[in-house]
Amino acid sequence: MRFNPLNLRPLRTGLLVVAALAATGWALDPLEQPAWAAVRAREPALKLGTLQAALGQGVTVGLLGGFRALAADFLWVKGEVLWEDHDAPATQSCLKLVTTIDPRPLYFWINSSKMVAYDMPDWRIRAEGGYEVVPKRRQQAIVLEQATVGLEILQEALTYHPNSWFLYETMANIHWQQTKDFAAAAVLYKLAAEQPGEGGWAGRQHARMLQNIGRYQEAYDWLLQRYAKLPKPPGTPGSKEPATNQPLTVQQTTDAGEATEMLEWIRKLEHTLNLPAERAYQP
Amino acid sequence: MPPAPAPPAAVPPASARPATAAIELRGLTKDFPVGLRGVKLRAVDNLTLDVPAGQVFGLLGPNGSGKSTTIKVILGLLEPTLGTCRVFGVPSGQVASRRNVGYLPESPYFYRYLSGEELVRFYARVCGVPRARLAARVGEVIEWVGLTGAAGRRVGTYSKGMLQRIGLAQALVHDPRLIILDEPTAGVDPVGSAEISAMILRLKAEGKTVLITSHLLAQIEDVCDRIAILDRGRLILAGTVAELVGRRDRQALLVETLPEAELAELRAWLAARGRTLEAVEQPRTRLDQLFLREIARSEGQREGRS
Amino acid sequence: MSAPDQRVPFSYARLALIAGNTFLEAVRQKLFNLMLLLAVGLVASVQAFRAFNFGSSELKFIFDYGLGALVFFGSALTVTATAQLFFSEIESRTALTLLAKPVWRTEFIFGKLLGVWAVVGVFCALVTGLLIGLIAYREHALMAANPEMFTGAGRPVPYGDIVIVGVLQWLKFGVLAAATLLIASFSNTNLYTVIVGFFVLVICHLQYIAVEAYAHLTSLPLRVLVATLSHVFPNFQVFNLAEQIGPDSGVDGLVALRVAAYALTYIFVLGGLAVYSFRQREI
Ligand SMILES: Nc1ncnc2c1ncn2[C@@H]1O[C@H](COP(=O)(O)OP(=O)(O)OP(=O)(O)O)[C@@H](O)[C@H]1O
Ligand SMILES: [Mg+2]
Numbered sequence: 001m002r003f004n005p006l007n008l009r010p011l012r013t014g015l016l017v018v019a020a021l022a023a024t025g026w027a028l029d030p031l032e033q034p035a036w037a038a039v040r041a042r043e044p045a046l047k048l049g050t051l052q053a054a055l056g057q058g059v060t061v062g063l064l065g066g067f068r069a070l071a072a073d074f075l076w077v078k079g080e081v082l083w084e085d086h087d088a089p090a091t092q093s094c095l096k097l098v099t100t101i102d103p104r105p106l107y108f109w110i111n112s113s114k115m116v117a118y119d120m121p122d123w124r125i126r127a128e129g130g131y132e133v134v135p136k137r138r139q140q141a142i143v144l145e146q147a148t149v150g151l152e153i154l155q156e157a158l159t160y161h162p163n164s165w166f167l168y169e170t171m172a173n174i175h176w177q178q179t180k181d182f183a184a185a186a187v188l189y190k191l192a193a194e195q196p197g198e199g200g201w202a203g204r205q206h207a208r209m210l211q212n213i214g215r216y217q218e219a220y221d222w223l224l225q226r227y228a229k230l231p232k233p234p235g236t237p238g239s240k241e242p243a244t245n246q247p248l249t250v251q252q253t254t255d256a257g258e259a260t261e262m263l264e265w266i267r268k269l270e271h272t273l274n275l276p277a278e279r280a281y282q283p
Numbered sequence: 284m285p286p287a288p289a290p291p292a293a294v295p296p297a298s299a300r301p302a303t304a305a306i307e308l309r310g311l312t313k314d315f316p317v318g319l320r321g322v323k324l325r326a327v328d329n330l331t332l333d334v335p336a337g338q339v340f341g342l343l344g345p346n347g348s349g350k351s352t353t354i355k356v357i358l359g360l361l362e363p364t365l366g367t368c369r370v371f372g373v374p375s376g377q378v379a380s381r382r383n384v385g386y387l388p389e390s391p392y393f394y395r396y397l398s399g400e401e402l403v404r405f406y407a408r409v410c411g412v413p414r415a416r417l418a419a420r421v422g423e424v425i426e427w428v429g430l431t432g433a434a435g436r437r438v439g440t441y442s443k444g445m446l447q448r449i450g451l452a453q454a455l456v457h458d459p460r461l462i463i464l465d466e467p468t469a470g471v472d473p474v475g476s477a478e479i480s481a482m483i484l485r486l487k488a489e490g491k492t493v494l495i496t497s498h499l500l501a502q503i504e505d506v507c508d509r510i511a512i513l514d515r516g517r518l519i520l521a522g523t524v525a526e527l528v529g530r531r532d533r534q535a536l537l538v539e540t541l542p543e544a545e546l547a548e549l550r551a552w553l554a555a556r557g558r559t560l561e562a563v564e565q566p567r568t569r570l571d572q573l574f575l576r577e578i579a580r581s582e583g584q585r586e587g588r589s
Numbered sequence: 590m591s592a593p594d595q596r597v598p599f600s601y602a603r604l605a606l607i608a609g610n611t612f613l614e615a616v617r618q619k620l621f622n623l624m625l626l627l628a629v630g631l632v633a634s635v636q637a638f639r640a641f642n643f644g645s646s647e648l649k650f651i652f653d654y655g656l657g658a659l660v661f662f663g664s665a666l667t668v669t670a671t672a673q674l675f676f677s678e679i680e681s682r683t684a685l686t687l688l689a690k691p692v693w694r695t696e697f698i699f700g701k702l703l704g705v706w707a708v709v710g711v712f713c714a715l716v717t718g719l720l721i722g723l724i725a726y727r728e729h730a731l732m733a734a735n736p737e738m739f740t741g742a743g744r745p746v747p748y749g750d751i752v753i754v755g756v757l758q759w760l761k762f763g764v765l766a767a768a769t770l771l772i773a774s775f776s777n778t779n780l781y782t783v784i785v786g787f788f789v790l791v792i793c794h795l796q797y798i799a800v801e802a803y804a805h806l807t808s809l810p811l812r813v814l815v816a817t818l819s820h821v822f823p824n825f826q827v828f829n830l831a832e833q834i835g836p837d838s839g840v841d842g843l844v845a846l847r848v849a850a851y852a853l854t855y856i857f858v859l860g861g862l863a864v865y866s867f868r869q870r871e872i
Contacts, residue, residue: 009869013869017771021858024858025819029820031851035848073657361872378692382691395681396617397610397617405610408606409606409607409692411603450686453686
């Protein structure tokens with residue numbers, strides 16, 4: 001047996017490995033930087049303030065790269081379990097956590113807001129004794145409260161998805177169906193209709209809301225403007241091409257039906273507004 | 284066993300026959316770090332040894348005397364702290380030094396998920412046995428070690444003795460010139476041990492060099508040409524078996540049991556020539572021989588019945 | 590008799606043999622059954638999230654979820670399988686027999702690496718394939734149910750991009766396997782390797798924070814230190830190219846190629862360092 005000075009070999013190996021890795025890291029910077037910049041540009045920035053709640057819940061790991069989506073998904077399932085138990089406060093905070101961790105999927109925002117604005121008032125009214133027992137005014141107050149929270153969720157979602165017609169439409173739906181604020185609904189349906197990708201329903205809803213609050217002239221003007229933009233297959237009023245013997249495609253049949261329906265609507269409004277026949281719209 | 288013509292003192296110095304040595308160890312020392320603060324355990328201490336080509340060489344010593352460590356250095360699995368080691372002239376640190384070496388580790392354990400045949404085939408391919416000869420060669424060594432019936436079974440199901448045999452097969456599959464067997468008979472029954480001894484002698488007849496460690500000294504004595512004894516990493520004795528254990532000034536005579544009167548006559552006859560009868564003993568069959576004989580008879584009966 | 594000139598050249602055949610044997614071990618040790626179970630379980634569990642029919646955003650949701658699962662379970666599988674397949678050789682002393690043959694340690698290490706990488710590759714292919722199958726199935730069902738969702742903006746599901754993302758994850762797992770092998774080459778136990786491996790995985794995901802921090806440091810020595818440390822670990826965030834897949838954009842081919850080159854370089858460097866460290870290891 002012999003006493004030797006410390007064996008330096010593992011230390012040397014370790015240092016060499018670290019040095020080689022650092023050199024590799026630097027050498028690869030030209031490859032890494034552009035790729036990282038491209039990825040970074042797409043990552044929604046994490047808001048550290050709102051994340052503090054999340055960190056307490058042991059989901060720190062969930063914030064790392066690809067794990068984020070997974071952690072959010074699992075929390076979402078937890079939220080749905082809570083939803084089935086009609087546990088309003090727990091569901092609400094769980095949903096909040098989900099959208100904080102992964103604000104990318106629209107799905108989370110929309111469904112969160114719907115649960116809050118549509119399901120929770122029902123739970124609360126039932127918990128207070130049911131629709132027969134709870135006074136009407138109290139019921140309205142509850143619905144309004146929940147709708148406000150749902151709308152706030154969607155408002156926050158807009159900061160991540162500013163051009164989503166779906167978000168505007170969902171907000172408008174809440175005003176229409178829950179708070180019965182048709183004026184606000186009209187404004188939001190119009191916004192939805194103006195976003196790219198919207199299918200046309202929001203535009204018609206805008207006119208319907210205006211009608212509901214008696215603003216017929218505005219509804220009429222809006223419909224005329226919309227009608228002008230509608231595709232009109234051969235044979236429909238206003239189409240540049242005359243009807244042919246060729247059968248229409250599925251798409252064309254749908255378009256023709258829509259155009260015809262809207263024209264009928266316009267005629268009804270002309271009737272309501274008492275417009276003389278000579279001022280009636282000519283497609 | 285060939286008679287030893289040379290007197291004990293005349294072991295030729297290793298340097299006198301460099302070309303024939305299969306393994307050359309020069310001042311080999313191996314320290315293992317144990318515990319903290321750089322305390323070392325010297326497992327092999329300044330070992331200088333030659334294993335001549337074409338011989339069976341026994342490396343003996345008590346547990347922990349450094350036999351396995353020496354073998355690992357020879358195979359390049361451990362790096363010597365001091366000294367050098369060459370195999371057929373190639374330093375054992377180089378991959379090329381292992382080209383002509385077959386190795387059976389002590390208490391071998393192989394890939395459990397392979398069958399015996401797959402295992403041997405894998406090692407054969409690793410050692411570069413040409414594809415054309417692969418199947419034939421694998422079958423040959425498996426038969427050689429007597430595992431043909433179990434070759435299709437997973438190695439994980441093998442018994443201790445079967446593992447030793449399959450280990451021997453993988454050590455031999457590429458037809459190496461040097462075969463190193465670390466306790467090939469550990470856990471093997473006497474029949475198996477005897478078979479392994481026979482195999483070693485066959486290898487020797489083919490001109491191979493065999494390095495073997497074992498605690499079965501009777502077996503070592505039967506098969507080895509030379510032995511070296513280690514103790515705590517140091518070489519304490521080396522030489523041919525005949526030199527080391529043969530006694531040339533005594534003889535044993537084996538005769539039918541003599542009546543007391545005839546024995547007295549024999550004593551007188553010897554005394555007349557100035558000699559004495561030193562011992563009269565009842566010879567006993569060695570237990571291993573008895574075992575072998577009885578097993579052979581039982582097997583013979585079973586075969587006769589069936 | 591003696592031929593000191595006989596060389597044993599490095600052999601790809603032997604490397605492939607060792608890789609094949611490693612792969613076979615994984616297959617016969619029922620590792621694959623586990624993986625298959627995992628993959629099917631993941632896909633089945635995605636059904637659980639489909640509480641709401643949410644049109645085309647559901648597809649995005651399935652994709653995010655599936656990718657998250659691939660990243661999470663793939664990382665876990667890579668670290669544990671690498672450590673397990675390496676230490677099974679060391680602990681059962683089969684490495685002793687193998688390395689006593691004319692085998693280069695380089696062949697051994699890269700053989701192990703390749704074998705593990707193939708195992709992980711099968712997992713990636715399995716999950717990606719199942720994911721694509723599920724998305725295609727849902728896309729079909731959703732298109733039949735509400736075709737108007739698919740008429741506006743938003744292109745059909747970019748299946749090609751999903752495959753690219755799967756391949757990039759596999760490359761990342763290659764880097765992770767090489768790093769784990771480097772750790773294994775000097776560590777004594779399986780458990781230690783797995784723990785350090787996961788630690789490194791987390792650091793590689795978070796190193797970008799250090800990179801961003803060092804840009805703001807003023808003290809020069811500190812800057813150099815942080816810069817060095819941040820370059821020692823590869824940046825795993827660059828593999829998150831899935832973020833680039835959106836309604837109007839796909840994976841940038843050039844970026845993907847850069848990331849692939851980044852990964853391959855790291856695999857070679859880390860593998861080489863593992864060989865360097867393993868050569869000093871006493872078996
Ligand atoms: N890797 C190691 N680390 C520390 N000590 C070791 C190591 N390998 C062997 N030793 C020590 O070296 C000495 C020699 O061991 P070795 O295995 O060579 O003995 P042996 O002669 O083969 O014994 P046995 O007859 O029991 O097989 C022992 O004291 C052992 O504890
Ligand atoms: Mg031993």
